[in-house]
Amino acid sequence: MNSEMSALTLRFRDDALEADFRAEYARSAIRPARAATILIIGLYLGYVALDIRSGTFGTVWPLRLSVGAFFGLVLALTWSPVFQRIHSEILAVGGVVAALGMLAMMATVSVETSVAYYPGIGIAMIGVFTLFRIRFPVAFVAAVIMLIAYEAVRARGTYPYENAWMSAFYLVTCLLIGAFAGWILERYARLGFLARRGLEIERERSERLLLNVLPAPIAERLKADPAPIADRFPEASILFADIVGFTSLSSGMPPEELVSLLNALFTGFDRVADRYGLEKIKTIGDAYMAVCGVPVPRPDHLERIADAAVEMRDLTAAPIGAGDRRLAVRIGIDTGPVVAGVIGERKFIYDLWGDPVTMASRMESHGVESGIQVTARAGERLRSRYALTARGEIEVKGRGRMATYLLGERIR
Numbered sequence: 001m002n003s004e005m006s007a008l009t010l011r012f013r014d015d016a017l018e019a020d021f022r023a024e025y026a027r028s029a030i031r032p033a034r035a036a037t038i039l040i041i042g043l044y045l046g047y048v049a050l051d052i053r054s055g056t057f058g059t060v061w062p063l064r065l066s067v068g069a070f071f072g073l074v075l076a077l078t079w080s081p082v083f084q085r086i087h088s089e090i091l092a093v094g095g096v097v098a099a100l101g102m103l104a105m106m107a108t109v110s111v112e113t114s115v116a117y118y119p120g121i122g123i124a125m126i127g128v129f130t131l132f133r134i135r136f137p138v139a140f141v142a143a144v145i146m147l148i149a150y151e152a153v154r155a156r157g158t159y160p161y162e163n164a165w166m167s168a169f170y171l172v173t174c175l176l177i178g179a180f181a182g183w184i185l186e187r188y189a190r191l192g193f194l195a196r197r198g199l200e201i202e203r204e205r206s207e208r209l210l211l212n213v214l215p216a217p218i219a220e221r222l223k224a225d226p227a228p229i230a231d232r233f234p235e236a237s238i239l240f241a242d243i244v245g246f247t248s249l250s251s252g253m254p255p256e257e258l259v260s261l262l263n264a265l266f267t268g269f270d271r272v273a274d275r276y277g278l279e280k281i282k283t284i285g286d287a288y289m290a291v292c293g294v295p296v297p298r299p300d301h302l303e304r305i306a307d308a309a310v311e312m313r314d315l316t317a318a319p320i321g322a323g324d325r326r327l328a329v330r331i332g333i334d335t336g337p338v339v340a341g342v343i344g345e346r347k348f349i350y351d352l353w354g355d356p357v358t359m360a361s362r363m364e365s366h367g368v369e370s371g372i373q374v375t376a377r378a379g380e381r382l383r384s385r386y387a388l389t390a391r392g393e394i395e396v397k398g399r400g401r402m403a404t405y406l407l408g409e410r411i412r
Contacts, residue, residue, distance in 0.1 A: 004194065009137050010186050021193050026085070030078050037075045044068035070097050140179055147175055214350050215279050217295050218342060230341035236293035237305040237335040237378070238357050239278070240364035241269065241312055244328040246286040261325060262286065268315050276308040281352060287364075291352055294340050302335050302381055306407060309333060309372045317370075331372040332363025333407070335381065362396050363404065372407035379405035386410050 005012045012018040044067055077083045077090060210219045221229060243249070243265070250258050262283075269288050273280050277298060278290040290308070293301030309331045316327045338354035359375050367373035379388050387408030393401040 005190055010183070010190055011137075012190070017197075020197075021190060024193060025189065026083070030083065033083075034075060034078050037071050037078070041068050041071050041075065044071070067097060140182070144175070147172070213348070214342070215295050218350055222342065228342065230339060231295065232337070232339050233294050233297065234337050235297070235301065235335065236291055236338045236340075236352075236356070237302045237333065238338070238352065238360040239288075239290045239292075239305050239309055239331060239333050240361050241288040241309075241329050241331045242364050243286040243316075244330055244369045249325075249327075250286075261320065264320050265316065265327065268320070269312055272308050272311045272315065276304045276311075278305060278308055282349060291338075291340075294338065294352065295350075302333075302378060303385060305333060306372075306374075306382055306386060307410065309407065310409065313370060313372060328370045330364050330367035330369065332360045332365070332367055333372065333374045333378055334359040334363060335375075335378045359396075359399075362399070366394055366396055366404075368406070374405050374407050376403045376405070379407075382407065 004014065012021060048065065074090060083090060218229060266283055266288060270280060273290050278292045279294060281289040281291055292298060292305040298304065313329060313331060316329050319326060334356040336354065336356035338352050338356055340350065340352050342348050342350050363373040363375060374382065382388065389406040389408060391404045391406055393403050396402045
């Protein structure tokens, strides 16, 4: 991860990554910046009281109040969108203003009084790096400005110490300590950002994988509570689709071409299912199972699944896959009450049980090539909206003879 950012400036080499970091950095800096700014305003007001007591009220209190007012403006800006865009620059200017205010006070008071301001310059330098959590390069420039300003004031003779090297060494030491502290803080802030970003990417990848296995509402329930899930639905519609003659077709195909063909077909089925609000349950070999009305109930579940079945049938009439093969499917549909739930602990699956599931499968296996066969109870409900052809009574495995219909195009 270290290779993604510069060793000195700590800037990410990826501009998009840098922009994301700065946005997060600004959001996380708002509350600490507010707290620090309120503290500084309080300290400056407290020093006004000390100025009054010490007798320097008439000379430095306007400067103290001016600096305090400036930080009041900084505090107000933390509630503005401007702060998020240029927060580092705003806080750096605040640190510089605080230091320059102390330098101005040093220049306006007596030599004896100015000694009290000397440590404050060094503290302000360290504070610029750490208290406001300013980005390292910006803080470094701000601290250098403070040092230059101090030397300019000292050169005019307002500072009492004759040993200029001692005072300069003190401030340079503060600068280096602050710079190192700021560099460490920002480095770990950036490493933490990269770690959180990596975790988020992994979480999103896991989320996508989970949603490829389970319906979104069921996935959310499992994440909240891993207890077994079982729901009863008074009405739902089930669809089974199967490729006609797949066994003989696949026997002479290379494995790669076979998998590519099934992938192309079922991907097309998935798009149709998404368009009509169906939930894909599973594929078994060349069979495709979907449901509508589960896990989210829909009053028009049967009409939706009928529309999807017609489109799936028409989809197979067009050339599919790398070899432009034309396929034919049998589709079966039934409707009624079902139970749905998650089974398994490792390779779990969301599945359906109930008579309509069995009958939809039977409608497919006893259907006709390129036909959509529906049960009598489904046909009666679809009669007013779709063209239906009575197939008469057919022998259904485990049920004996049953009346079925072949679904045609929508008529209204």
